[in-house]
Amino acid sequence: MPIEFLPFAYHLYRTNQAYSFIEKLEQNTNDQVCILFNPFNSAGACESYAYRGLICRLFGFSAMINQKNEKSLITCKLIKTEKRTEYESIQLKINQGMSLPKSSDYYLKLNSIDLTLSHSYTNINEAIKLAIETVLFYFSFRNKKIS
Numbered sequence: 001m002p003i004e005f006l007p008f009a010y011h012l013y014r015t016n017q018a019y020s021f022i023e024k025l026e027q028n029t030n031d032q033v034c035i036l037f038n039p040f041n042s043a044g045a046c047e048s049y050a051y052r053g054l055i056c057r058l059f060g061f062s063a064m065i066n067q068k069n070e071k072s073l074i075t076c077k078l079i080k081t082e083k084r085t086e087y088e089s090i091q092l093k094i095n096q097g098m099s100l101p102k103s104s105d106y107y108l109k110l111n112s113i114d115l116t117l118s119h120s121y122t123n124i125n126e127a128i129k130l131a132i133e134t135v136l137f138y139f140s141f142r143n144k145k146i147s
Contacts, residue, residue: 001053001054001055001107001110001117001118001119001120001121001122001127002117002120002122002127002128002130002131002134003110003113003114003117003118003131004053004054004055004110004127004131005051005053005127005128005130005131005132006117006131006134006135007051008048008051008052008053008128008131009128009131009132009134009135009136010135011048011051012132012135013132013135013136013139018132018135018136019136021128021132022129022132022133025125025128025129025132026129028125031123031125031126032123034046034056034124034125034128035124035125035128036048036052036128053124053127053128054106054107054110055124058074058101058103058106059074059075059076060073060074060075060079061100061101062074062100062101062102062103062106063094063100063101063102063103064102064103064104065102065104070095071094071095071100071102072091072094073087073090073091073094073100074103075087117130117131117134
């Protein structure tokens with residue numbers, strides 16, 4: 001959802017990087033992987049960790065309600081298979097009542113900020129681009145830059 005990336009887009013705007021980042025997004029040929037993902041850095045593999053989207057912030061630290069109406073840890077297939085013992089241990093604790101936030105609760109809060117930007121489901125790179133375009137559009141009607 002684009003709304004998740006408004007802080008990142010605003011950061012790009014403030015640092016005069018918004019237009020060059022849109023160009024970078026348009027030249028990107030891999031829509032399956034987030035353009036901010038860098039497996040070679042040490043800051044959580046995100047090039048903009050402080051401004052990462054909600055989906056990234058909740059990954060591995062929140063649950064969703066599955067088809068059996070049970071909480072299930074939100075994580076990737078790789079963790080579920082490569083770290084199977086740890087994953088199953090956490091899942092057991094969740095099923096025994098361990099407190100874990102539901103991601104849907106946070107997404108409902110985003111809905112109250114802006115229904116349009118919180119209901120536009122696209123791949124992550126398109127969501128980033130839409131957020132940047134939204135910020136640029138907003139500030140195009142202002143006389144001076146806000147910092």
